Amino acid sequence: MSIDKNTVKKVARLARIRISDDEVDVLSGELSKILAMIGQLNEVKTDGVEPMTSVIEMQMPEREDKVTDGGIPEKILANAPEQTAGFFVVPKVVE
Amino acid sequence: MKNLTSLTIKEALAGLKKKDFSAVDLTEAHIKATEAARHLNCYILETFDIARKQAAASDARYAKGEARLLDGIPIAMKDLFCTEGVQTTAASNILKGFKPPYESTVSGNMFRDGAVMLGKANLDEFAMGSANITSAYGNVINPWKRKSDDKPLVPGGSSGGSAAAVAARIAMGATGTDTGGSIRQPASFCGISGIKPTYGRCSRFGIVAFASSLDQAGPFARSAEDCALLLQSMAGYDSKDSTSVNCPVPDYASTIAQGVKGLKVGVPKEYRIDGTNPEILKLWERGVEMLKDAGAEIVDVSLPYTKYALQTYYVIAPAECSSNLARYDGVRFGQRVEGDNLIDTYEKTRAAGFGKEVKRRILIGTYVLSAGYYDAYYNKARRVRKLIWQDFIEAYKKCDLLLTPTAPTAAFAIGENMQDPVTMYLNDVFTIPASMAGMPGMSVPVGLSADGLPLGLQLLGKPFDEATIFRAAQAIEKAANFTALPQLAQARAA
Amino acid sequence: MAHALLKGETGDWEIVIGLEIHAQVLTKSKLFSGASADFGGAPNAHVSPVDAGMPGMLPVINKKCVESAVKTGLGLNAQINKYSVFERKNYFYPDLPQGYQISQYAHPIVGNGEIEIDLADGSSKIVGIERLHLEQDAGKSLHDQHPTKSYLDLNRSGNPLMEIVSKPDMNSAEEAAAYVTKIRAILRYLGTCDGNMDEGSMRCDVNVSVRKPGAALGTRCEIKNVNSIRFVAQAIECEAKRQIEVIEGGDKIVQETRLFDTKAGTTRAMRSKEEAHDYRYFPDPDLLPLKLEQDFIDAIKKTLPELPDAKKYRFMKDYGLSVADASTLISEKSRADYFEAAVKGNDAKLTANWVLTELLGALNRAEKDLGDSPVSATQLGGLVALISDNTISGRIAKEVFAEMFATGKNAAAIVEEKGLRQVSDTGAIEKIVDDVLKNNPDKIAEYKSGKDKLFGFFVGQVLKQSGGKANPGMVNELLKSKLDKA
Numbered sequence A: 001m002s003i004d005k006n007t008v009k010k011v012a013r014l015a016r017i018r019i020s021d022d023e024v025d026v027l028s029g030e031l032s033k034i035l036a037m038i039g040q041l042n043e044v045k046t047d048g049v050e051p052m053t054s055v056i057e058m059q060m061p062e063r064e065d066k067v068t069d070g071g072i073p074e075k076i077l078a079n080a081p082e083q084t085a086g087f088f089v090v091p092k093v094v095e
Numbered sequence B: 001m002k003n004l005t006s007l008t009i010k011e012a013l014a015g016l017k018k019k020d021f022s023a024v025d026l027t028e029a030h031i032k033a034t035e036a037a038r039h040l041n042c043y044i045l046e047t048f049d050i051a052r053k054q055a056a057a058s059d060a061r062y063a064k065g066e067a068r069l070l071d072g073i074p075i076a077m078k079d080l081f082c083t084e085g086v087q088t089t090a091a092s093n094i095l096k097g098f099k100p101p102y103e104s105t106v107s108g109n110m111f112r113d114g115a116v117m118l119g120k121a122n123l124d125e126f127a128m129g130s131a132n133i134t135s136a137y138g139n140v141i142n143p144w145k146r147k148s149d150d151k152p153l154v155p156g157g158s159s160g161g162s163a164a165a166v167a168a169r170i171a172m173g174a175t176g177t178d179t180g181g182s183i184r185q186p187a188s189f190c191g192i193s194g195i196k197p198t199y200g201r202c203s204r205f206g207i208v209a210f211a212s213s214l215d216q217a218g219p220f221a222r223s224a225e226d227c228a229l230l231l232q233s234m235a236g237y238d239s240k241d242s243t244s245v246n247c248p249v250p251d252y253a254s255t256i257a258q259g260v261k262g263l264k265v266g267v268p269k270e271y272r273i274d275g276t277n278p279e280i281l282k283l284w285e286r287g288v289e290m291l292k293d294a295g296a297e298i299v300d301v302s303l304p305y306t307k308y309a310l311q312t313y314y315v316i317a318p319a320e321c322s323s324n325l326a327r328y329d330g331v332r333f334g335q336r337v338e339g340d341n342l343i344d345t346y347e348k349t350r351a352a353g354f355g356k357e358v359k360r361r362i363l364i365g366t367y368v369l370s371a372g373y374y375d376a377y378y379n380k381a382r383r384v385r386k387l388i389w390q391d392f393i394e395a396y397k398k399c400d401l402l403l404t405p406t407a408p409t410a411a412f413a414i415g416e417n418m419q420d421p422v423t424m425y426l427n428d429v430f431t432i433p434a435s436m437a438g439m440p441g442m443s444v445p446v447g448l449s450a451d452g453l454p455l456g457l458q459l460l461g462k463p464f465d466e467a468t469i470f471r472a473a474q475a476i477e478k479a480a481n482f483t484a485l486p487q488l489a490q491a492r493a494a
Numbered sequence C: 001m002a003h004a005l006l007k008g009e010t011g012d013w014e015i016v017i018g019l020e021i022h023a024q025v026l027t028k029s030k031l032f033s034g035a036s037a038d039f040g041g042a043p044n045a046h047v048s049p050v051d052a053g054m055p056g057m058l059p060v061i062n063k064k065c066v067e068s069a070v071k072t073g074l075g076l077n078a079q080i081n082k083y084s085v086f087e088r089k090n091y092f093y094p095d096l097p098q099g100y101q102i103s104q105y106a107h108p109i110v111g112n113g114e115i116e117i118d119l120a121d122g123s124s125k126i127v128g129i130e131r132l133h134l135e136q137d138a139g140k141s142l143h144d145q146h147p148t149k150s151y152l153d154l155n156r157s158g159n160p161l162m163e164i165v166s167k168p169d170m171n172s173a174e175e176a177a178a179y180v181t182k183i184r185a186i187l188r189y190l191g192t193c194d195g196n197m198d199e200g201s202m203r204c205d206v207n208v209s210v211r212k213p214g215a216a217l218g219t220r221c222e223i224k225n226v227n228s229i230r231f232v233a234q235a236i237e238c239e240a241k242r243q244i245e246v247i248e249g250g251d252k253i254v255q256e257t258r259l260f261d262t263k264a265g266t267t268r269a270m271r272s273k274e275e276a277h278d279y280r281y282f283p284d285p286d287l288l289p290l291k292l293e294q295d296f297i298d299a300i301k302k303t304l305p306e307l308p309d310a311k312k313y314r315f316m317k318d319y320g321l322s323v324a325d326a327s328t329l330i331s332e333k334s335r336a337d338y339f340e341a342a343v344k345g346n347d348a349k350l351t352a353n354w355v356l357t358e359l360l361g362a363l364n365r366a367e368k369d370l371g372d373s374p375v376s377a378t379q380l381g382g383l384v385a386l387i388s389d390n391t392i393s394g395r396i397a398k399e400v401f402a403e404m405f406a407t408g409k410n411a412a413a414i415v416e417e418k419g420l421r422q423v424s425d426t427g428a429i430e431k432i433v434d435d436v437l438k439n440n441p442d443k444i445a446e447y448k449s450g451k452d453k454l455f456g457f458f459v460g461q462v463l464k465q466s467g468g469k470a471n472p473g474m475v476n477e478l479l480k481s482k483l484d485k486a
């Protein structure tokens, strides 16, 4: 299995990472090598094996419905690249 | 009296208690050593002011007889742990200047216990790497040098700054995180001890996530006992992490000296893989002998799916990372590169903010999760992961511990092993299986290579049974009597 | 009921509608963080570092949300899944701080169910529920504050939502509106969502397609975030018309998300959603599967109140109400409760009429909710009792009610005060009847010669002279016998 340049571009777009044409060439080679390695998984028979998400075998903990956080807008905004009047600011979004 | 920077944590705590020296003395000695070792680039941010304040507070507690578990012990904090009000970068450009408004549970636990933070330790960007050469803040240099040449060596990764700092005796201990070997492999490369506890033992709250189902915090130190002490502080249930397990943390120090008599140690044949340095295999045999001599019973075990662990890892870890790193978009924190419109801003921000390795993994992860490939890669890998986990469960029916090499090689020079990403990934071939299964694992320094570099062995234990790992680690430590020092620390000792 | 078909140039068309309702779970805090889930607040005040997607932050689920989802599932007569999984839906958008929405995909907490919807003609219809799952709400982008920037408030980010997905079982705007009405009633009965559509605690995505009757399903369009029941109906009608025109014009429907422009009364494609989506769902590794015990489900089942449909059938059975009256009464729990308090000891049909016509009418004109009604249920019951025991006539009752509504006084007090008690004294009424007959000999002659309609005239005259207080039944009786003898 290899990843062609178009696929690299498509995936980069999905991941919102701008890549130059030069990078596309390099990445296509590198990602194909990685894919070839992980492709070895096809040798493994996994019929009837349940996919594993977590090694933890317990009940998921639940919290009480209480307000224990928030009320710290200045801290939430403290690292913002751009903010005004308590809002984060981003280039205009078209709906 | 010994040089303060060459003490173990246990020795330092005893000295502090006896008032042989103060916490401020201890901290100043480490600050001085750090300043002299800046060329190693162990820290992204030195936090000497904080350290001095914390040390003074420790002294006040010693004066009142209220000293805590780690009071006055200077440590390095991997810059993946969010520290309130103190820049936390994950070694990435995208987080340059980011000051979290919260404290990670693990760093908070250590501060509660009196630990002194010397700085935020360098690492591979977002903990993705095995050589600490992907940091946006420069490579970390291993304090060890090989006999054959003078080339700067890598400390291993991703917790390279932490491991190098402890090995160079500029910190007494350090925090690390281990997703596929990021504590164990650098511990081996730097000739120190490091343990990745059972997944769920330490809270992940406040640790910049790489791969959530694998990430686990753990300590580095220069003895098994010191590691146990640090883990004692770091570990514990945390209601803020849904994958934190509410399982009491035993008093590791009380059992660590019990030795290995009567323990069954498994030697998995599948770890004897092609291309492993014969030196490593010999070291492994020596380790087996040491445990046997100390009274352990050696049993052969088989972990047949181990050989697919690396492949499994390189599906699951990138998949999770591609999603975990989506939040770095230049909107709410971190660096932003302004574009013509929103998507342009996203793409430019992430292109400039992430390094090559991080991008590779995000792209691989995005690919394996995307429509049409999900079952072939992601679900397949999750199924194989189950088989790997089952291997361990089966093996632990026959033994209490497993002994394997930590890494297939000793530390290599910057620039070596870099033909392609896959070659680099092979570094973690021995550490990844336990990561996939969530099992605890520790690297202990055992000997030197012919070229004068440290080599470690890996002890793997049953879930939440770090106590037994520590016992075996101390037994190996005694038998191996690993006293070699990196050149840098030798010079200081002389 | 037969499907409402739309006429096109090429014949009849059938509309097929499915709805996704996002209902905010009524909680104090968010689905995965301890920040307040309240509506409003200063920008970014109800935000924890978890909701802002900050590095290293982790989700921990709110117990109340799990309970509410199960409760709602039971209220929708649906399958409760003992094993469900939270997955990440990955996409980039500024109001989505984590870069993914934690939702449920392959394994939702609630599976198939069904509800009954009540239509205006008194008929009802079963609509299937596909699933209900828990998920996080997104933040809010403000696009109109700056010419080149959008502003972002994350207060809503991470709020707990139940997404209730219907089967494509509806075929008219009316049915869709009835469905939303019924879902809202169920949520309110259960107390799991306040159903407040203008504050956004209930929002609808409407999937619309058209087809020739009997043909395979057409391509659907999804109209996003419709925020009132009236707009749901309007959006469906204009979207169906648009689709028919497109197809009849020889074009194809493109599957897309659209927005309903409430002012123009049209739908338009959303530009931001043009790009093909690949959400890369996968189980959230920060969470564990949600496993429910049967005991837990049973315990919640025990707390369920009587639900709208059960109440409807009980009203029909116990009170002998028509399906239309029962449906209207149960559509709001407060209304049903009001009726049940007012009907105690009274005639049910009469009480229902007074609640549905007089009371709701007056409230509507005064732009008041039932909760703010100046006339309490007991007071209305008192008024109905006075009508039933002939203390006042229906006509006088309206006058009394108006006074009650204006002053909040009891009916009996107003009747006493104003002397509105109905006259049922035979002698007094006889006297008025005699007067009326004496003053209208010509009308009597006409009546006798066959103009039966004049009977009404005599009744009217008698009532008028009595000031409306004469018992109409007795007036009828006396007039009839006296006219026969005259």
Ligand SMILES: [Mg+2]
Residues within 6 Å of the ligand: C020, C205
């Ligand atoms: Mg939808």
Ligand SMILES: [Zn+2]
Residues within 6 Å of the ligand: C022, C135, C163
């Ligand atoms: Zn939804």
